[in-house]
Amino acid sequence: MTKPMDQILWQEIEPGGVITEPGNASCYHTGAWRSQKPKYDPDTCIKCWRCYIMCPDCAISPDYENNVFVWNFNYCKGCGICAYECPANAIVMEED
Amino acid sequence: MASAVSDVSITETKMAETEKKKVIKPLKNFPMEEYINSGHRACQGCAEVLAVRHVLKAIGPDVVMAMATGCMEIISSPYPYTSWTVPWIHIAFENAAAVASGIEAGLKALKRKKRIPDKEITILAMGGDGGTTDIGFQALSGMMERGHKIIYVCVDNEAYMNTGIQRSSSTPFGATTTTSPAGRVAPAGQMTWKKDMVAIAAAHGIPYTATACPTFYNDLQKKILKAKEVDGPSYIHILSVCPTGWRVPLHKAIEYGQLAVDTGVFPLYEVENGVWKLNRKPKELKPVVEYFKGQGRYRHLDDTLTAEIQDKITARWNRLVKMCEADKED
Ligand SMILES: Cc1ncc(C[n+]2csc(CCOP(=O)(O)OP(=O)(O)O)c2C)c(N)n1
Ligand code: SF4
Ligand code: SF4
Ligand code: SF4
Ligand SMILES: [Mg+2]
Numbered sequence: 401m402t403k404p405m406d407q408i409l410w411q412e413i414e415p416g417g418v419i420t421e422p423g424n425a426s427c428y429h430t431g432a433w434r435s436q437k438p439k440y441d442p443d444t445c446i447k448c449w450r451c452y453i454m455c456p457d458c459a460i461s462p463d464y465e466n467n468v469f470v471w472n473f474n475y476c477k478g479c480g481i482c483a484y485e486c487p488a489n490a491i492v493m494e495e496d
Numbered sequence: 497m498a499s500a501v502s503d504v505s506i507t508e509t510k511m512a513e514t515e516k517k518k519v520i521k522p523l524k525n526f527p528m529e530e531y532i533n534s535g536h537r538a539c540q541g542c543a544e545v546l547a548v549r550h551v552l553k554a555i556g557p558d559v560v561m562a563m564a565t566g567c568m569e570i571i572s573s574p575y576p577y578t579s580w581t582v583p584w585i586h587i588a589f590e591n592a593a594a595v596a597s598g599i600e601a602g603l604k605a606l607k608r609k610k611r612i613p614d615k616e617i618t619i620l621a622m623g624g625d626g627g628t629t630d631i632g633f634q635a636l637s638g639m640m641e642r643g644h645k646i647i648y649v650c651v652d653n654e655a656y657m658n659t660g661i662q663r664s665s666s667t668p669f670g671a672t673t674t675t676s677p678a679g680r681v682a683p684a685g686q687m688t689w690k691k692d693m694v695a696i697a698a699a700h701g702i703p704y705t706a707t708a709c710p711t712f713y714n715d716l717q718k719k720i721l722k723a724k725e726v727d728g729p730s731y732i733h734i735l736s737v738c739p740t741g742w743r744v745p746l747h748k749a750i751e752y753g754q755l756a757v758d759t760g761v762f763p764l765y766e767v768e769n770g771v772w773k774l775n776r777k778p779k780e781l782k783p784v785v786e787y788f789k790g791q792g793r794y795r796h797l798d799d800t801l802t803a804e805i806q807d808k809i810t811a812r813w814n815r816l817v818k819m820c821e822a823d824k825e826d
Contacts (some may be wrong), residue, residue, distance in 0.1 A: 402576050408576060421578075423578065424577050425536060425578055427577040428577065458530045472811060475534035478540060
């Protein structure tokens with residue numbers, strides 16, 4: 401994983417400021433921004449995927465084995481789109 | 497008795513149906529891979545980054561991206577980090593299309609010299625409305641006129657959001673921004689009408705031009721796939737709801753996208769080889785006030801100004817419908 405900016409020596413910088421590790425910004429956890437947290441009820445969920453499709457932060461993914469959707473709270477910013485857009489009201493926003 | 501039996505079987509089928517529905521089935525036509533990773537720093541509820549997510553899913557991994565500065569660049573690439581999992585170049589504000597043109601020519605040469613495998617690689621240029629309709633306009637016009645095979649995507653949040661909500665030529669009449677503030681001198685806020693960038697792109701005679709919005713993600717993905725197929729430049733203009741700049745609640749970006757389309761403020765259409773086609777035609781348009789309601793940037797509008805905007809939107813819609821009808825008859 402790329403070192404934080406203040407630990408990088410100038411000799412280590414790639415020409416042109418190229419970043420060689422794809423997607424390494426995932427080490428930054430945007431979940432810390434959250435003041436509200438989605439709470440999911442798998443029994444009410446009709447497995448329509450809408451929350452997954454509409455999440456701007458790719459924080460929701462399917463867990464086929466357990467037949468539920470799961471939230472990655474390292475990244476969920478608590479915007480509430482998933483809850484608002486869920487056609488089955490299977491998600492509610494709660495204070496975090 | 498007979499009816500009781502059939503009642504039972506109806507209930508059973510219904511139950512079976514709901515049971516069936518409740519198992520997660522793999523999603524069709526919506527790839528699972530992400531090309532802009534979690535950990536990006538877009539504001540909560542940003543539909544501009546959602547648009548980018550949807551566009552990249554449609555294109556897939558074989559892409560090279562050139563991106564003008566703007567929100568999507570700032571939120572994705574604070575050095576030494578990047579949210580992109582595809583080759584991506586950050587460039588100045590004005591030359592996304594010029595750099596993309598160079599990439600296209602360069603890859604062509606490398607393929608010809610057999611320095612890289614001869615496989616299909618999509619070149620994607622992207623800019624905000626400022627980067628596209630104002631400062632990158634000339635580079636974009638050149639790209640379209642020279643006929644490079646590039647998809648240019650404008651993510652339009654209707655102002656220069658990254659630097660603090662300044663007006664652009666894509667800001668709609670009546671929206672307040674920090675450089676078109678509503679007040680005594682300019683009661684409407686922005687006093688000019690939104691530049692019709694889609695018509696300008698289409699006027700270059702390029703093979704494919706379209707509008708899209710992540711609320712209608714199926715439509716958006718279909719259009720990106722079409723753009724990928726055509727032999728030449730394509731221009732996709734995506735309305736991207738920005739909760740921060742529009743002053744709307746964080747959870748409402750998808751809904752405002754829907755309202756923009758259903759009121760005729762932002763119609764979904766495409767121009768394919770000169771043929772205009774509406775992709776979504778509501779039976780009756782909703783009044784624009786339904787779209788304005790709850791948007792802080794329109795809060796100052798009075799009845800007179802709203803009526804003025806309504807007239808213009810209706811007229812533009814009717815003209816668009818007429819053009820599409822005429823092309824259908826040809
Ligand atoms: C030549 C130049 N002028 C000004 C800037 C500062 N600047 C960076 S991003 C930006 C606004 C971008 O607006 P837009 O293209 O609409 O994208 P958005 O941030 O709204 O997504 C400005 C003014 C710059 N980087 N370069
Ligand atoms: S939107 Fe609601 S019903 Fe649909 S999959 Fe997500 S939680 Fe389930
Ligand atoms: S609250 Fe927002 S960020 Fe969190 S999972 Fe739902 S849509 Fe994604
Ligand atoms: S200012 Fe608007 S477009 Fe920019 S990241 Fe925030 S919500 Fe998205
Ligand atoms: Mg903008």
